[in-house]
Amino acid sequence: MSMLSLSTIDEAYTRISHVVHLTPLVRNRTLAEMADSDLALKAENLQRTGSFKIRGAFNKTAVVHEAGGTGVVTGSSGNHGAATAWAARYFHLQAHIVVPKNASPQKVQAARSYGANIEFVGTTSQERLERAQQISQDLGLSFVAPFDDPDVMAGQGTIGLEILEQLPEVELVVVPVGGGGLIAGIATAIKGKRPDVRVIGVEPLGAPKAYLSRQQGRLIVLDSTDTIADGLKTLSLGEKTYPVIERLVDDIVQVNDQEIHNAMSLLLTRQKMLAEPSGAATLAYVLRRPSQIRHRKTVAVVSGGNIDPSSLCHLLDSSTP
Numbered sequence: 344m345s346m347l348s349l350s351t352i353d354e355a356y357t358r359i360s361h362v363v364h365l366t367p368l369v370r371n372r373t374l375a376e377m378a379d380s381d382l383a384l385k386a387e388n389l390q391r392t393g394s395f396k397i398r399g400a401f402n403k404t405a406v407v408h409e410a411g412g413t414g415v416v417t418g419s420s421g422n423h424g425a426a427t428a429w430a431a432r433y434f435h436l437q438a439h440i441v442v443p444k445n446a447s448p449q450k451v452q453a454a455r456s457y458g459a460n461i462e463f464v465g466t467t468s469q470e471r472l473e474r475a476q477q478i479s480q481d482l483g484l485s486f487v488a489p490f491d492d493p494d495v496m497a498g499q500g501t502i503g504l505e506i507l508e509q510l511p512e513v514e515l516v517v518v519p520v521g522g523g524g525l526i527a528g529i530a531t532a533i534k535g536k537r538p539d540v541r542v543i544g545v546e547p548l549g550a551p552k553a554y555l556s557r558q559q560g561r562l563i564v565l566d567s568t569d570t571i572a573d574g575l576k577t578l579s580l581g582e583k584t585y586p587v588i589e590r591l592v593d594d595i596v597q598v599n600d601q602e603i604h605n606a607m608s609l610l611l612t613r614q615k616m617l618a619e620p621s622g623a624a625t626l627a628y629v630l631r632r633p634s635q636i637r638h639r640k641t642v643a644v645v646s647g648g649n650i651d652p653s654s655l656c657h658l659l660d661s662s663t664p
């Protein structure tokens with residue numbers, strides 16, 4: 344395991360670029376006007392397995408494979424589990440995925456379809472990560488952490504490299520925050536190459552672990568969370584992601600579930616783009632027209648598009664054209 348740095352992100356890109364899609368930067372005039380910003384959306388909802396998670400999961404699983412490992416195990420609310428299962432199948436490794444009892448059926452089905460063993464445990468990230476670590480010890484499988492691992496963070500950071508290639512004049516990048524692997528990786532890539540570009544983290548009002556950690560100057564662990572953004576429900580940032588976020592992320596902001604819902608609905612009706620709640624959180628923030636994004640060349644990372652058919656029906660029912 345190596346430390347997270349610009350060079351480990353470059354190495355990750357070499358390892359994963361033959362497998363991950365170079366996702367487009369999507370521009371939509373209506374949304375840009377609504378946000379009063381020169382806005383582009385980094386469409387990781389179009390990524391293989393439906394979210395950015397394949398980048399980190401594939402990088403870590405490739406490292407395990409190179410080291411002669413026989414299998415991988417993880418605990419995940421869904422996207423990371425599916426991505427890890429996909430990567431394990433690629434390398435013909437065994438995969439064991441621990442998911443919460445209330446996991447999104449579509450995400451669980453994806454992991455199962457890639458050949459992983461699925462185990463349902465508890466409802467919190469803590470419960471499933473503890474179980475995954477136990478299995479790792481008992482069965483000798485390598486643990487693929489959802490965010491708190493430098494190889495995983497390096498994989499996610501490849502999005503930062505792509506954004507700088509695709510839009511060299513970018514001024515601001517907006518990223519959703521769950522456990523912080525995505526933003527730690529992206530911020531390391533962006534600040535390593537272009538320290539002048541601002542990086543802003545967005546989290547739900549009902550899961551304010553990064554916001555409170557920043558406010559109180561220490562790693563805060565929440566007792567519970569309440570939000571429709573299932574990928575951002577983590578109880579705390581990681582011990583490895585937190586210091587990177589503190590050092591490199593310019594601002595942490597919050598959005599409520601209604602704003603997330605509206606952003607999903609707008610993405611669908613105006614751009615024909617399907618985002619899951621965690622993926623739409625960044626647009627939700629941008630649409631508030633905060634002064635720090637106005638008239639700026641802004642990239643909002645739409646991190647995933649995996650949504651259950653029933654939630655999609657609900658979204659369509661409640662969408663206004």
Ligand SMILES: Cc1ncc(COP(=O)(O)O)c(C=O)c1O
Pocket residue numbers: 394396420422423489490519520521522523524525526573574575577619621622646647648
């Ligand atoms: C779609 C989506 N966006 C964002 C995140 C947050 O990523 P991280 O935990 O690395 O902050 C997740 C995590 O599961 C996710 O599934």
